[in-house]
Amino acid sequence: MRKLLVAMTGLVGGVMLSGQAFAQEIRNPAEEWEHLWDEVMLDITVIGVIMTIAAVVMLIKYRATSPEQVGTAKKLTTVQSISFALIPASIFMADDFYLAANGWTVWNAYRRVPENAMEVKVTAYQWYFEFEFPDGTIADGSVGDDDKPQAIKLPSDQPVVFRMTSEDVLHSFGLPDYRVKEDIMPGRITYIWINTAKEQNTAVLQCAEFCGDSHSQMSNPIHTVPRDEFDAWLAAKADE
Amino acid sequence: MSTPTTTAGHAATPAWKEWILTTDHKRIGVLYLVGAMAAFGVAGLMALIIRAEQMQLGMQIVTSGTQYNGFLYFHGAAMILAFLIPGLTGFAANYFLPLMIGARDVAFPRINAFSVWLFYFAIILALLSFVVPDAPDIMWTGYPPYSITTSANTSMYVFTVHMLGFSSILGAVNFLVTVIYMRAPGMGWNQLNMFVWTTVAAFVLQLVFIPVLAAAVTLLLFDKYLGTHFYDPSAGGDVLLYQNLFWFYSHPAVYVIFLPAVGILYDVIATMAKNRVFNYKAAVYVGIWGTVGISGIVWIHHLYISGMPDWIRLGHMVTTLLISVPVGILTLSLWGTLYKGAITYNTAMMYAASCLYLILIGGLTGIPLALPSMTLHLSETSYVHAHFHFIMALFSAFALFAGIYYWFPKMTARYADGPLATISFWLNFVGVNVTFWPLFIIGKEGMPRRYWDYEMFKDVKVMGFYFEQFHMVATIGAFTIALGMLLQTINFIYAAFAGKPAPTNPWNSKSLEWTHTVSPPGPGNFGDTDVVVDENWSPYEYSK
Numbered sequence: 001m002r003k004l005l006v007a008m009t010g011l012v013g014g015v016m017l018s019g020q021a022f023a024q025e026i027r028n029p030a031e032e033w034e035h036l037w038d039e040v041m042l043d044i045t046v047i048g049v050i051m052t053i054a055a056v057v058m059l060i061k062y063r064a065t066s067p068e069q070v071g072t073a074k075k076l077t078t079v080q081s082i083s084f085a086l087i088p089a090s091i092f093m094a095d096d097f098y099l100a101a102n103g104w105t106v107w108n109a110y111r112r113v114p115e116n117a118m119e120v121k122v123t124a125y126q127w128y129f130e131f132e133f134p135d136g137t138i139a140d141g142s143v144g145d146d147d148k149p150q151a152i153k154l155p156s157d158q159p160v161v162f163r164m165t166s167e168d169v170l171h172s173f174g175l176p177d178y179r180v181k182e183d184i185m186p187g188r189i190t191y192i193w194i195n196t197a198k199e200q201n202t203a204v205l206q207c208a209e210f211c212g213d214s215h216s217q218m219s220n221p222i223h224t225v226p227r228d229e230f231d232a233w234l235a236a237k238a239d240e
Numbered sequence: 241m242s243t244p245t246t247t248a249g250h251a252a253t254p255a256w257k258e259w260i261l262t263t264d265h266k267r268i269g270v271l272y273l274v275g276a277m278a279a280f281g282v283a284g285l286m287a288l289i290i291r292a293e294q295m296q297l298g299m300q301i302v303t304s305g306t307q308y309n310g311f312l313y314f315h316g317a318a319m320i321l322a323f324l325i326p327g328l329t330g331f332a333a334n335y336f337l338p339l340m341i342g343a344r345d346v347a348f349p350r351i352n353a354f355s356v357w358l359f360y361f362a363i364i365l366a367l368l369s370f371v372v373p374d375a376p377d378i379m380w381t382g383y384p385p386y387s388i389t390t391s392a393n394t395s396m397y398v399f400t401v402h403m404l405g406f407s408s409i410l411g412a413v414n415f416l417v418t419v420i421y422m423r424a425p426g427m428g429w430n431q432l433n434m435f436v437w438t439t440v441a442a443f444v445l446q447l448v449f450i451p452v453l454a455a456a457v458t459l460l461l462f463d464k465y466l467g468t469h470f471y472d473p474s475a476g477g478d479v480l481l482y483q484n485l486f487w488f489y490s491h492p493a494v495y496v497i498f499l500p501a502v503g504i505l506y507d508v509i510a511t512m513a514k515n516r517v518f519n520y521k522a523a524v525y526v527g528i529w530g531t532v533g534i535s536g537i538v539w540i541h542h543l544y545i546s547g548m549p550d551w552i553r554l555g556h557m558v559t560t561l562l563i564s565v566p567v568g569i570l571t572l573s574l575w576g577t578l579y580k581g582a583i584t585y586n587t588a589m590m591y592a593a594s595c596l597y598l599i600l601i602g603g604l605t606g607i608p609l610a611l612p613s614m615t616l617h618l619s620e621t622s623y624v625h626a627h628f629h630f631i632m633a634l635f636s637a638f639a640l641f642a643g644i645y646y647w648f649p650k651m652t653a654r655y656a657d658g659p660l661a662t663i664s665f666w667l668n669f670v671g672v673n674v675t676f677w678p679l680f681i682i683g684k685e686g687m688p689r690r691y692w693d694y695e696m697f698k699d700v701k702v703m704g705f706y707f708e709q710f711h712m713v714a715t716i717g718a719f720t721i722a723l724g725m726l727l728q729t730i731n732f733i734y735a736a737f738a739g740k741p742a743p744t745n746p747w748n749s750k751s752l753e754w755t756h757t758v759s760p761p762g763p764g765n766f767g768d769t770d771v772v773v774d775e776n777w778s779p780y781e782y783s784k
Contacts, residue, residue: 033617044607058581062580071582072580089569096561097561170383213309
């Protein structure tokens with residue numbers, strides 16, 4: 001409940017202060033996602049184990065010993081009936097609001113783009129992505145000369161926000177390593193941002209909304225590299 | 241109280257004509273079952289092709305991505321629209337609902353016959369997609385702009401939905417009128433079988449929400465063939481309009497399937513445990529009707545990654561989580577029905593017991609998906625795919641099979657139980673776990689849905705294994721299920737003609753379909769005397 005209040009005040013505060021700089025540290029949504037995942041898994045495992053034990057015990061314990069035997073459960077009184085509805089409902093609702101508050105907190109990490117983020121414009125086509133960097137350089141994500149999708153590089157010293165639209169059908173910008181995706185649509189602009197602080201050369205970008213024949217081939221490797229390597233790559237792209 | 245009597249058979253009309261032109265709710269129910277099982281067979285075959293293709297990297301089985309997409313489309317559309325919905329609200333409701341409430345038929349028998357005809361026309365139209373050159377490849381969701389710009393035949397999808405929707409609306413009107421006006425004299429609302437309540441709830445949902453789906457797909461048709469721009473942003477339309485309309489129906493449609501399945505489960509468990517339904521009124525008025533009430537305000541959870549405004553995504557997070565309240569009460573009531581019971585085990589009860597497991601796994605794995613922040617990653621992965629298969633496909637299909645074994649002696653005067661039934665049950669139960677658990681695991685690491693290849697993940701390992709190895713296990717599971725289903729179908733056909741003969745009320749049930757009529761019931765159901773019940777009668781009253 002306290003977390004819910006914090007999240008709600010956060011939202012109201014965010015609306016009131018919109019336009020003003022938030023002195024916030026740069027969060028890492030992917031890490032917060034993993035943390036929330038562990039929490040939710042614990043939650044559902046506890047419920048699942050209790051219910052499974054209850055079912056297994058009853059399924060074994062209450063076997064009929066003769067064909068004529070009947071169940072002996074008493075009819076509930078009105079008070080019992082209402083209690084057996086209200087008490088579980090309260091427990092479920094308490095759990096729901098607890099999860100909602102935590103989910104909301106992580107949601108804010110995903111949706112509030114850091115002030116210093118580098119903006120990359122993404123346009124999706126059947127079946128490739130195109131990237132436009134702040135200096136106007138365009139990196140085409142289609143298949144390269146070696147018949148493999150080309151890697152897209154991003155700087156590790158600055159968060160990156162993708163502003164995305166589509167020229168044809170629905171697509172989705174899916175980055176499983178960053179635990180995020182958002183659809184790309186014609187006529188609308190959507191965004192996601194990622195915390196690129198950790199250098200890597202194994203992340204995958206994939207189309208995650210059905211888009212036809214080569215949907216499962218619409219993908220690029222995403223590398224997060226030091227600033228100088230990124231600049232060199234961008235310069236090379238500009239020359240192409 | 242009347243005693244069961246046989247009624248005279250039909251007049252000397254050829255049997256095939258008798259079946260096609262029938263207005264008897266029981267025969268119509270059987271027609272639904274035959275059509276639904278046929279759809280299940282073909283759609284199941286598609287599932288095998290899909291799993292075989294995903295078993296290894298690269299393209300082995302299908303010849304193009306478009307062909308794979310066509311199979312995927314057929315699998316989804318046929319399983320939901322032609323197997324689960326007609327199996328539960330067509331077959332089970334038609335055959336057993338009038339018997340359970342002591343009615344001699346439904347309110348409008350001819351409209352009922354028309355409903356099943358429409359269902360068959362729709363199945364034929366859907367099957368034609370295998371012979372036309374440009375089969376639909378738009379998934380069962382049919383999202384524009386792809387469904388509009390594709391060269392494939394979207395109109396076949398739209399007209400199939402129209403016919404099935406029309407059939408369901410007529411069915412809904414028919415059954416609601418039947419339950420409201422044709423209950424046996426003396427039967428109050430709190431004496432109905434749980435299956436009757438859940439079916440009523442499902443038909444209320446169909447009546448309210450199908451028109452929205454019909455409108456959505458009709459606008460698709462206009463956009464594609466008549467040049468309108470409802471979903472075309474370049475001319476002022478909006479692509480998200482379709483997704484909102486589609487899921488405004490299709491989330492409640494989940495409960496159109498889920499609720500009658502829960503109803504069958506209640507009737508099987510209460511009968512086999514010889515026990516009263518635990519907290520009946522809470523289960524009906526909070527569980528069933530709470531689910532119905534909340535079903536219309538949660539659809540955005542299918543659009544968590546579709547760029548909807550943040551406030552509506554968070555609002556629907558709360559409403560979606562609150563589904564756990566009515567569904568939790570239903571679950572507790574199901575569990576409570578076992579408490580102090582006297583459980584007899586047979587194939588129906590084995591399927592029912594496995595449903596308790598399936599509802600837990602399917603329901604609990606949905607909780608992360610209620611949170612938009614979790615879904616930003618999990619959406620469109622095989623985690624989602626495994627989740628909804630557990631709750632919608634496996635739970636509902638297993639409940640339907642529980643119902644078929646339970647009511648088999650009513651329909652044929654023979655048991656379907658036997659070694660073949662037991663073997664096929666275990667093959668199916670083991671098979672579904674082997675198929676879908678690996679998909680949960682790789683889904684969490686990003687394995688996308690609707691992919692025939694996953695080259696980009698070829699070096700990714702989870703728990704020390706490659707995605708390909710998980711897919712291989714899942715495919716083995718799928719073929720295990722296929723073997724189980726094949727044996728089960730053989731068992732049903734064999735048992736219908738040569739199974740062990742069963743008495744009129746083999747399970748010693750208190751429900752009217754067992755106590756007041758012969759097996760199978762003749763025309764008019766209840767012989768010469770109308771069914772009348774007193775105020776103390778209940779289908780679940782065993783202990784006195």
